[in-house]
Each structure stands twice: as structure tokens, then as C-alpha cells.
Amino acid sequence: MKAAQTLVIKIGTSSLTQADSGYLALSTIAALVEMLSQLRRQGHQVILVSSGAVGIGCARLGMSERPRTIAMKQAVAAVGQGRLMRVYDDLFTSLQQPIAQVLLTRSDLVQRSRYVNAYRTFRQLLKLGVVPIVNENDTLAVDELKFGDNDTLSAMVASLVEADWLFLLTDVDRLYSADPRSNPDAKPISLIDKFDQLEALNVEVGDRGSAWGTGGMVTKIAAARIAANAGVRTVITEGRSPHNIEKILQGEALGTQFQPQPQPFNARKRWIAHGLVPAGKLYLDPGAVTAISQAGKSLLAAGIAEVEGEFQSQDAVQLCDRSGQEVARGIVNYSSSELQKIRGVHSDKIPEILGYSGAETVVHRDNLVLNT
Template sequence: MIYHNHQNSHRPSQSSLTIVIKVGTTTICDEKTHYPMLSNLSSLVELVLKLKSQGHRVVLVSSAAVATGLRRLNINDRPTKVSTLQAISAVGQGRLIRLYDDLFGQFNQPIAQVLLTKNDLSERAQYLNAVSCLEEILELGVVPIVNENDTICPQEIRFGDNDTLSAITAGMLKADYLFLLTDVDCLYTDNPRTNPDAKNVSVCHDIQALQEQVCVASRGSSLGTGGMSTKLVAADLATAVGVRTVITHGAKPENLMKIIEADDNGTLITPHELPVVTGDDLLARGLPLHTLFTAKDNLLYDRKWWIKHGLHTAGRVYIDEGAMKAILSKKQRSSLFAAGIVEVEKNFVANQAVMIVYQRKDENGHVVEEIDVGKGIVNYSSVEIGRIRGCQSHDIFDILGYMDAETVIDRDNLVRILEDSIV
């Protein structure tokens, strides 16, 4: 049915793992009444404590601040106005963290509230500081409860959903696993509630191939912000830095232990290397339904992963075909020079991140497709690039009166998005 026919070798040892668990709103609160689902939460707390007793480090990325606020304010429907949602989140976040503290407190387990925004990670120093803070919390034996700071975060720099935030968190900590707990057992080729022929996907080695063969158009619940499509994005982000990602049912947290144990002893992915392991095969082997996304073979290093996923995209530079081929060439892996730039979009300053875009045109010169080639940190502002675009590097000094760098984006600050095999 799908994917590369190979056995992924990036299976972590179970001796001491870093595990990020993302808990969705529908796992924490009833969709209609907004009351907390204490049985689910109690099972989750017991799971975290069991994992910690085995020497593992556990981070919770928790949704439900808005749902908790709705319950406190006796509001039935989630509003659409951003400022209202932020106010409701401010009410709910404190009550949500108190709920966790009460449950973990029964076992004398300290927790820490960590509220992040994308802006917090846009500066390299802030990003590293956030990593150090999370690492120190874990070293103290504390369980971090991570959420997006919805109260103050403007719409344009939000992570957008906690699936993405959990993937960013897992990448920051170089986690071994990211578990995305949701209201279904696994990923299906279509919505199983409306399509009885939908098939479950148990193992995925190639997310791009998967996206071409499954339908994930439906969004999440009326309370949540994401659906299955956001979980594919999260899996793509996390597996890019070596984090094995699992989608499984939030009401069955005990399944996480079975999945980790099966992965550790090598029975999670069958030795005959099926392109796809079916759900029936998993059940026959006594394993719970889930979808495992294996770590990618060509991993992004920390700095380039931060550039691609941590930095806010401040603008765009449009390049010609020659520049695109030079950037994507396996031999060259070229920097971006002024000579290859044809246009600049939006205002930005030096050291901000921009998207590198190629416009494919027809024979009449009309743009038929825009392709995101890469993303990188610029050495010059948009105004300066507008003046030097199309020029050779040795002409920069004559045009600007100074030359801070020969390149507009150095190859060490450039991460490719498009693969050269696609061109």
C-alpha cells in the first residue's frame, strides 16, 4: 500500500528515554460539558509516574486551557474572537495547572508550568535558554507541563496548535519519543466515522508518500484547534531530528508502555519489513492499535532545525532557476548570492529568517507555480537586498558603500525545504 520498504534503524534503547506526551483537549475535557475527564487524567498521571520510576524523563504538552476557561465561565460554545479566546485561556490556564498539581500532588510529584510562544524561540539565545530551562527542570525530577502562551501570543507568531508545539518541544530536548494522544486509536486512510472502508496505518517511513494516499481534511473537535493533518505536520517536524512519533488513543495511556516495550525488544516493526504493518497484524501480536512514524535517515542538525522550525519567517526572496539548482545540488550545496535574487517581498532586517522561493513560469512569462526552496538567515535587510539583487558579490561595496558579507544567505544558515530530486 505505502512507503519505503525498509526497516528503520533509529530505535532507541529503553534504558533511559526522554518522552514527550501531547495530550489533546478531547482527552482532558468532555466536548459538550467541558468538565474534566478525571479518569483519563488520573490514568495519564499514573503512566507518567510509572515511566519516571523506570528512569525515564517525561514532558507533558497539554491543551485544554480554553475548554477549562469555558467551564469556569459557564460559556457553552468556543468563541471565534481572538481577544475573547485569549481572555478565556487566561482564566483556564491557572485552573488547568492546578488540576495537574492536585493529581500529581497526591504522589508528591512536583510539576512546573512552562508557557512558550514562537517568539520565545526566534532568537538563538532565547531558544538555547528555553532548552536549558527544560533540561534543568527534568534534572530536578520535575514534570514540565508545557502549553502555548495563548494569553499574550499574537496570531501571526502562534504555533497554531499544540501538536506543533509538542514536536518543537521534542526537537528541543532531542527526545526519543513523541506521543500524540488523540480521540482515535491511530491514523486512518480516511475518517473511520464516515467511511467504513477506511484502513488504519500502523507504520510510516515516508510522510510525503503517506500524505498522497490518506485523507485528513477533517479538523479536530469543536474544542480543539487541530485534526489529523496537524499531527502529520508534527510527525514531520519531530522525525526530522530523530524523534520517533506515535499517534495513539488518549483514553488508553497504558498503551504507551506496551508500545515502548515492543519497540525496545524489536517486535513493534515486524522483521519481514512490510511496507505497511496492518492494524490486524498488530492486534494479532497482542499490540495496541497506533501509528508509528520512524525517524528520518537524513537528520537535520540542531541549528538548521531551529532555523527551519523555530524562526519566524519575516519575508521572502525570489530566486532564479540557476540559484535554485545551485542551492539544491548535492555537490554544491551553495550559499545564496545576490546575483541569483530577482525580487524581495516584505520588510525585514539583517539576521532575520526569510523563505527562499522560486517562481516557475510558462512560455509567456506568467507564474504558474511558486516553490519554497529553502529558508535562511539573511546578512542584509530587504532594502539592501533590493538594491543589490542581480549583482555580483564584488559589486556590493560599490552599490552600498560597504559589504558585510559576500553572500545574502550563507550555506551554514540555509536549510533546504525542496529536495533536488524533485526539480
């Protein structure tokens, strides 16, 4: 066993519940709790990101399908979250392992001060030997500030706490070139070094998980990309076999592993890349794209061809090429109305146009994160 590490484990609704009824799969949950408690005894720091609140709430209320409206989802989540935590608390308590409930919304990570506070809270809980159990605050979150799925949430938590590993436990044993449940020719994929391999391998990914869940393989790959950019090794493996986590830590080639990027973002750039919600887009000319992506330069007004959206100074924006492909994102020094006036203009002309001296750069390179 390697030295103590920080592990984030995400388990999906498809693993936590029975496919036919939506009731809890108690044997799987018990095995997961036993495995995580054992990892804690070995000295690892463990965070669990658990889906299931909406699915369990549906079962508790006798609903035959997942609700479609936001209000109903939030009400059902409120019913299911209490039940889910009760089950976890009973099982972890039987093994003398303290837990904590942490409910997050995207807004907790948008503001820098709240992002730092969330980091400190997690670090203190881990220092106390607690297993934080994380879920999105479905009862209160609105669409504009939702993570969208717990795969994304788990990757952002792994990035936030600077985890060593992210385990995405799902209903297949690894990533395949196609869905093995419907395509007998699907080929297993054990290791992804770079994400452009997925295109080379012609990987087909569904955008929908189980009837009770919100994720599919596409969200897991997106989560792996977020985690890899933060320097976190990610594994997709079977949720019904939680003991695989320990085997993988011991070096067994189970599941699909995504290599962390060799130069991960620092803390501030992780926040910019994954914590902030872009409020608009800037379309850049080819010279500006080259300058920021290859030369590592700041973005100047002269390189902006088009401004989309309404935003203020210090908001996050996407930086796109002429075709609309996002090449980076960052924090702007000007509002959208100001940029409409100075786009395509050299920096020394800005005071004359605006009537005051502003920043020389539109997005400084310290506040700019490239897509990988």
C-alpha cells in the same frame, strides 16, 4: 523496556474533556498521570504538553462554544489554565511526582539566547526528576507569535530538548487514509518512513479537531514532520488509552509511527527551521534552487529573481522556487531594501551598487535549512 529516554507527550482537548459538555474527563487524566509517573519511576525523562485551558475555561464560565476573538480566548484561557494545573498538581502529588508549569510563546524560541535559555531550563527540570507541563501562554501571545496549536508546540519542544519520542494523543487510534468516523472505507496506516508516502496513499486529513480544540490531523502530520527532521520518532495514538505509551515503548505496533530522518538537523539548524518566524520570501531561479538543494551551496544574490516582504539583515526568510514552493529557509545577510538593489547581480558587483562591501553570500549554507 529499553534504556531511559526523553519522552514528550501531547494530549489534546478532545481527550482531556467530554465531547458533549467540555467538562474534564477525569478518568483519562488520572490514567495519564499514573502512566507518566510510572514512566518517571522507570527512569524516563517526561514532558507533558497539555491542551485544554480554553475548553476548560469555557466550561467553567458556562460558555456553549469556543470564543472567536483573541481577547476572549485569552481571558478564557486564563480561567482554564489555573483549573487545569490544579487538577494535574493534585493527581501528580498523590503519586509523589513533582511537576512544573512552563508557559511558552513563539517569541521565547525566536531569539537565540531565549531559545538556549529555554533548553537549559527544561534540562534542569528533567535532571531534578520533575515533569514539566507545557502550554502556550495563551493569555499573552499575539497572533503573529503564536504556535497556532499544541501539536506544533509539542514538536518544537521535542526538537528543543532533543527528545527520543513524541507521542501525539488524540481521539483516533492512528492515522487513516480518511476520517474513519465518517468514511467506512478508511484504511489504517501503521508506519510512515517518508512523508511523500502520504501523497502516495491519498491520505485525506481534516483541518479541524473537536468543537473544543484547535487541531486536526493535518496539524499532527505537520508536527510529525518537524519532529522527524529533528531526529524524533513520533507516534499518533489514542488519548483515552494512555497505557498505550508504555506498550509502544516495549515494541507493540500501536498507533501510527513516523520514522525520524536519518540525518537530523543540528541544534542551530533546528532553531532556524522551527524557532524563527520568516519575515519575507526570496524567489530563486532554477540554478539557485539546484545549487542550494542538491549541491549544498550558499545562496548568492545572482540567484534571486524576486524579493517579497520587508525585513532586516539577520531576519529569517523563506527561499522559494519560481512557483512559490518553499525549498528552504535561512537567515539573510542583507535587508529587503538592499536585496531589491542587488538581486540577480554577481557578488563582485555588490560593493559598487551598494557603496560598501557586504557579505559575499545572501544566505550562508551554515544558516540555511532545506525542506524535507
